[in-house]
Amino acid sequence: MRKDLLVLAAIIAVFLAIGVVAIASKSLPEESAKNFHTLSGNMTLDSQVKVIKEPAQGDNTFIYAVNDAAEEAYNIAKNDPQIKQIIDGTKGKAVTIAAVQPTLLTGSNGQQIHSSGGQVIITANWQLIDGKFYSDPASFDSLQGKQGESHQQIWNVLVDLDRRMVMDINVESERVLKETLQSNLMYEGMNVFLPDAVKISPGTTLKWSNESNVPHNVVGIFKTESGSQVPVDSDFIEHNRSWQYSFNEKGVFEYRCTIHSQEGMKGTIIVS
Ligand SMILES: [Cu+2]
Numbered sequence: 001m002r003k004d005l006l007v008l009a010a011i012i013a014v015f016l017a018i019g020v021v022a023i024a025s026k027s028l029p030e031e032s033a034k035n036f037h038t039l040s041g042n043m044t045l046d047s048q049v050k051v052i053k054e055p056a057q058g059d060n061t062f063i064y065a066v067n068d069a070a071e072e073a074y075n076i077a078k079n080d081p082q083i084k085q086i087i088d089g090t091k092g093k094a095v096t097i098a099a100v101q102p103t104l105l106t107g108s109n110g111q112q113i114h115s116s117g118g119q120v121i122i123t124a125n126w127q128l129i130d131g132k133f134y135s136d137p138a139s140f141d142s143l144q145g146k147q148g149e150s151h152q153q154i155w156n157v158l159v160d161l162d163r164r165m166v167m168d169i170n171v172e173s174e175r176v177l178k179e180t181l182q183s184n185l186m187y188e189g190m191n192v193f194l195p196d197a198v199k200i201s202p203g204t205t206l207k208w209s210n211e212s213n214v215p216h217n218v219v220g221i222f223k224t225e226s227g228s229q230v231p232v233d234s235d236f237i238e239h240n241r242s243w244q245y246s247f248n249e250k251g252v253f254e255y256r257c258t259i260h261s262q263e264g265m266k267g268t269i270i271v272s
Helices: 003-025 027-034 068-078 081-088 258-263
Strands: 051-055 061-065 094-101 116-127 147-160 166-169 175-180 185-188 196-201 204-210 221-224 229-233 243-245 251-256 268-269
Touching: 003 166, 003 243, 061 068, 068 081, 068 094, 068 116, 068 166, 081 116, 081 166, 094 147, 116 258, 166 251
Parallel strands: 061 094, 185 204, 196 268
Antiparallel strands: 051 061, 094 116, 116 147, 147 166, 147 175, 204 243, 221 229, 221 251, 251 268
16 A cells, blocks of 8 residues: 555544544534634634525424535435434424534545535424424513423434445434523523524513523624614523623524534524
8 A cells, every 4th residue: 555545544544443432422513613703694614514494484494504414414304214204303393403423534545535424404493482382482571481492302313424324323312401481581401592583572671591501602693673783692601600681773693603513502692
């Protein structure tokens, strides 16, 4: 074997080993998500990130891939009968499908290389207020004192890109965050905002409080009725800390936690 081929083989071997360890420890989705920003059209995207589907009326599904190879992993997964069944079962919920692996490396010869291991994360999110499905944003007048529940179901799908097949589907146990709702307060849990959509009046100061052990942030653009676009970024809100922001104009604020985008950790504030 030529020396440069050996070097390339060694690089690939190391990369594959890292990939296997990372997938096994499930650390990579969070890590890889750190580098990209929120995914609405007004946000800066990492140039490789591809939005495959945006939510539409009657189908609240958002699909993206971190690069072309990851998109291929999604394409293989979506044709798997078990995956089709999972996606069919999420109708009516907010669904995020994130193809987060493989990542790409450039070899010493300038060629792109990647491992054959693809990873696709499917997350269904839904919220209940006093036991009823919560889909239309309500005001805090009607939410205050009620029992809010946020449910999150995650499927972790491993794909073999060489054999073009799904190798494993790991169903995580459902996450449930239950809180008594308080006026002008959003709870941040694992990995959701509760409530995830509210209506407020201009002049309201909202507080986001992190009840979980991992940091979260609130990042988005406040689009005011007068036409301005105000970037909002809370920076990381650590465990037991909170952050607040005043909405003094009518408009809409759509936001995400950028490190948990792949699990659909997002929210909407309507100021009217
Ligand atoms: Cu988060």
